[in-house]
Amino acid sequence: xxxxxxxxxxxxxxxxxxxxxxxxPLLQARGVEPLVILPSQGNLxxxxxxxxxxxxxxKYNYRFSVYPPRVSRQDKxxxxxxxxxxxxxxxxxxIQLLGIAKRxxxxxxxxxxxxxxxxxxxxxxxxxxxxxxxREYGLDYCYMGPQQLRYRKARSYTICITKNLxxxxxxxxxxxxxxxxxxxxxxxxxxxxxQKQPYFLFAGRIEKIxxxxxxxxxxxxxxxxCVHPLPLYLAGQEIAGRDxxxxxxxxxxxxxxxxxxxxxxxxxxILALYQNATALIVPSLSEGFGFITAEAMFSGCLVVGxxxxxxxxxxxxxxxxxxxxxALRYTQQEQLVQHLLDMTDAVERGTFIEHYEPMIxxxxxxVQQLYTSERNAEQIYQFYQDILLLS
Numbered sequence: 253x254x255x256x257x258x259x260x261x262x263x264x265x266x267x268x269x270x271x272x273x274x275x276x277p278l279l280q281a282r283g284v285e286p287l288v289i290l291p292s293q294g295n296l297x298x299x300x301x302x303x304x305x306x307x308x309x310x311k312y313n314y315r316f317s318v319y320p321p322r323v324s325r326q327d328k329x330x331x332x333x334x335x336x337x338x339x340x341x342x343x344x345x346x347i348q349l350l351g352i353a354k355r356x357x358x359x360x361x362x363x364x365x366x367x368x369x370x371x372x373x374x375x376x377x378x379x380x381x382x383x384x385x386x387r388e389y390g391l392d393y394c395y396m397g398p399q400q401l402r403y404r405k406a407r408s409y410t411i412c413i414t415k416n417l418x419x420x421x422x423x424x425x426x427x428x429x430x431x432x433x434x435x436x437x438x439x440x441x442x443x444x445x446x447q448k449q450p451y452f453l454f455a456g457r458i459e460k461i462x463x464x465x466x467x468x469x470x471x472x473x474x475x476x477x478c479v480h481p482l483p484l485y486l487a488g489q490e491i492a493g494r495d496x497x498x499x500x501x502x503x504x505x506x507x508x509x510x511x512x513x514x515x516x517x518x519x520x521x522i523l524a525l526y527q528n529a530t531a532l533i534v535p536s537l538s539e540g541f542g543f544i545t546a547e548a549m550f551s552g553c554l555v556v557g558x559x560x561x562x563x564x565x566x567x568x569x570x571x572x573x574x575x576x577x578x579a580l581r582y583t584q585q586e587q588l589v590q591h592l593l594d595m596t597d598a599v600e601r602g603t604f605i606e607h608y609e610p611m612i613x614x615x616x617x618x619v620q621q622l623y624t625s626e627r628n629a630e631q632i633y634q635f636y637q638d639i640l641l642l643s
Contacts, residue, residue: 253636254285256358258349258371260316262294262309267543268364268387269296271434271628276305278629284636287356289349289371308352314345317369319394342370349374359640366390372402381639384410386417387540389561403429409639411632413541414562430635435628436546442616443527444552446605450482452592453529453553455522455544456536458490458497458515463535463558465500470535470585472507474592482530482596483512487519526551530604531580531595533588539563545579546623549615554608555579556591570618578615 257276261269276286288307290297291314300307320334321327353361353374362383363371367390375382384403400421403410410429412418423429452471456462464486475481490497504513519525526532532548534557539545541562548555557563559581570578582588598604 253283253360253640254287254356254358255279255636256287256289256353256356256361256371258289258361258363258368259296260291260363260365260368262290262292262296262313266296267434267541268385270543272364273299273303274435274437274625275629275632276300277303278625279633280305282629282633284633287352287358289352310345310348312341312344314341314368314370316367317342317395317397318367318390346370346373350377353378360636366399367395369397369402372408375407376405379407381407381409381643383635383639384408386410386412386421386423389417389420389538389540407643409635411635414565416561416565417540430631432628432631432635433623434541434543434546435625436543436619436623437550437625441523441550442552442620443523443550444612444616445527446609447528448530448599448604449528450530450599452482452484452595453525453532454484454486454488454535455525455532455548456488458486458488458500459494460496461537462488463537465496465503466585467533467535467588468500468503468509468513470588470592471513472503472509473585474589474596475507475509475512477589478593478596480596480600481512482592482599483514484533485514485516485525485529487516487522487525489518490515523547523551526553529553530599531556534558534563535588536561536563542566546619549578549612549619550623552612552616554595554612555615556588556595557581559583566618569622570615573618573621574614576611576614578611578618580611 288300288305290307290309292309293313297307297309315338320331322331349370360381360383361371361375364385366384366386372382410423411432413434415431418424418429418431454467458464471484504510526548531554534545536558539562545555545563545566557579567579567581580591598607
């Protein structure tokens with residue numbers, strides 16, 4: 253079985269790229285021959301080659317198949333120029349990918365996102381099955397083309413990483429759609445230590461959709477109402493000069509929080525940060541699945557999460573399997589502030605583990621059952637086989 257896998261992003265530590273790095277070696281062990289296609293920029297190509305996964309970077313850094321932004325005045329002035337540029341790069345990338353596909357002769361083309369259409373376009377030209385891996389709601393995008401219609405074309409199949417995403421795209425009754433949760437870690441990665449360090453953790457890119465500013469606002473309120481507040485560490489990539497990043501740093505400075513709010517940047521030791529943290533805070537506004545949530549649970553970390561989208565689904569799955577909550581939920585800022593105050597009080601009293609350990613262990617039980625790399629790879633492999641039988 254040959255699979256041509258088209259990625260929309262070339263950065264190795266991106267969530268979707270992490271998923272690929274975890275399930276492809278397991279598919280190779282089952283006899284799958286993959287070839288990964290990447291945009292020209294990023295370090296993922298070298299990482300995949302080190303894993304002995306064949307990969308090709310196309311000549312140009314092909315963009316998402318969405319319209320350019322029209323937020324600022326400059327965006328509006330450059331919109332037509334950018335639109336033509338995207339069309340030219342996309343067209344050239346389709347031609348280049350078509351040549352690669354004709355030589356490789358894949359059984360299936362699998363696009364690892366819903367925001368990149370070049371794999372789909374080539375699959376139509378070659379009349380072979382195409383899989384969309386739907387990982388995002390696309391609330392920040394305006395797709396170039398009728399995306400939901402593409403999902404329903406002949407020889408078009410979809411993998412949704414949550415039930416909520418499948419329902420959002422009206423695919424829950426479509427026989428060509430499957431819900432397959434991402435494989436976060438292997439069972440050997442389960443870890444738990446009761447010796448927690450006194451800090452709260454955020455993990456993820458510093459951007460609006462991740463809910464960083466609402467988290468900082470809640471933390472400022474918590475800080476005012478707590479005698480001995482725990483520090484907040486933010487571990488994640490931040491693009492210098494972005495308005496949102498500037499806004500977050502300015503808020504920290506203006507509220508005199510620089511001594512207790514620390515921007516750590518992207519970290520290679522993120523699992524250790526999970527393992528030792530008092531709690532991971534997940535304020536994301538519309539998380540597709542939530543790698544960080546499941547990773548933290550694997551690592552024996554208490555999770556406090558915004559009760560929406562993929563985060564909510566993970567919490568609901570936990571209740572369905574164990575009959576009890578596996579994390580602390582919130583929908584309003586005041587609820588998050590109260591959770592922070594309650595955890596801090598438990599830390600000061602020395603009762604944190606006594607109070608929260610059962611929840612932490614239930615969460616580990618759930619992720620071990622639902623979100624292992626082995627389970628993810630087996631379900632994707634079975635879907636491939638079903639597709640070939642139908643084709």
